[in-house]
Amino acid sequence: MKILIPLKQVPDSTVRVSVAADGKSIKTEGVTWSISPYDEYAIEMALERKDADASTVVAVVTVGPARSRDALRQALAMGCDEASLVVAEETAAPLAVARALAKVVEEAKPDLVLCGKQASDDDQGFIGPALAEVLGWAHVATITKIVPADGAAELWREVEGGHEVWKAKLPALATVHKSEKEPRYPSLPGIMKAKKKEIPERAFASLNVDSSAPALEIVAMEPPPARGAGKILKDGDAKQTAQQLATLLRDEAKVL
């Protein structure tokens, strides 16, 4: 089975992002970049398939600025077999990104495309379903497990109180909610193996994708309002404190 994972490089979850001077984007100076966490789950899920069946080929691709190469190198170091980069220094419209990825998918001919269910920078969750739509492939959202089943795949999803099992004929696309295990760290031998691999790159423009897409524009970005200091109730016994708490929750916080 060949699995392709389109991934996105995003600011690391430990980075405190701040709004840039234009008021519409985030400051990128000094930011540590990482693979988006749900994409890491997708990689781990694919690598668990590869652990179970060594003939599995796991490829990753990203559409993004040149610095995204680091994210691809990390994916290779985790154990992925192939990586390729579509360089787009300017942010392309999401639908155009999906179309560019569709071209890559058509060339690479994977049996399964796994996308993180959303990228942790803008949390739109757009690319997975849009890519399935452009390809005309079956799409199952937010899966937690894959079980191969003769020309098809069982795709497991967690639902309230249990799980659902869907069966999709391959090729298919799924978005990943979580892998069974936490994503593996790139091991040092993995890093050295990855070093020896080429990461072919091409320009976004060279894919000639139709870039007509409904226009989206970020109008403004604001940090959430600073949280005020908390209040500690310390006068009185337990009963009085509970009464004060109930009053405050009703009159001040207005949650009761």
Place this chain on the structure above:
Amino acid sequence: MAMTAIETGFDLTLTEEQELARKTAHDFAAEKVLPRAAEIDEQAKIPRELIAEMGALGFMGAYVPEQYGGAGLDVLSYTLIVEEINRACASTGVALCSHVSLAVDPILHHGSDEQKARYLPALASGERIGCFALSEPASGSDAAAMRTGATRQGDSWILNGTKNFITNGSIADVAIVFAQTDPTERHKGIAAFIVETKTPGFSVGKLEKKLGIRGSDTAQLVFQDCRVPAANLLGEVGEGLRIALSTLDGGRISIAAQAVGIARACLEDSLAYAKQREAFGKRIADFQAIQWMLADMATEIDAARLLTWRAAAAKDAGEDHILAAAEAKLFASDVAVRAARDCVQIFGGYGYLKDFPAERHYRDAKITEIYEGTSEIMKLVIAEEILKE
């Protein structure tokens, strides 16, 4: 004087692999080691699976060539890993340092092809653990005064004596042991041996109770007619002291990196605390007295790291690194001790409590001025290097 191993200009940018190695170690340390650091200190024990995980990630053989089952990175990458692990837990950090720098390294540099093929793969994968046994109850800084003896008997050497203060001593499978083959020859009689700890006649004596790095085991090793095959002689008879000293030159780079890691823990914990603790209606980070301590810590840590990287780069380039390693260890250990003192001070009364990490850093930092050559011995080494023609 060769001051840098970097021949083409002055470039401190890490390579892609070095950066990835650092990131793996950083993430592993933050997620798997740091949450257990207080427990490791309290229980005076490193969970074996933590060492196994470091093995699986390739840390235990970071710069062992791939041909011997290692990851094939460079010493600089290893230094980055050591800093990250020690940032989280100095006990786990020294278990790694002693294994790689003091047990794996001498086999890699002084072992025969047969010894390398036989011992390196299992050590590099962390399946087996190594230790370095030089110090004795009556000889530390003056290592050449060792009393442990080795006498040749047919195809074997018979070892008798006691080694003291041996890091990883009770958990090791393989020990690099130094012994005197002829007391009248003093250092010319010293030999190094690769001793499997399951060998009859080898036993672990008492485990030391310590001020800091309490999770790391420090054991007494006892040799009673311990029969070691002649094939396990490392190098030649008479080369033992040279092997010990050159191994320690490399080891000091890892202890410098350990000190940088501990100092960084002090700085990072101090920054977080100073930003949220309030006194007199302000964050304590807004007091200049606190800011000066933080500024000194940050500056000294950067300087210590640069010295450490320079020494690592010299070792990678195959250059003489005696001076660079001694300077890095002398300076970085001093920085760690000072940073730990200021960290406790910034935490105030909470710095004195076990509930906060500051007191652990304070206890852990001190050892970096003692083992693998005390600060006084570092100055002796440095003076000897700069005074020689």
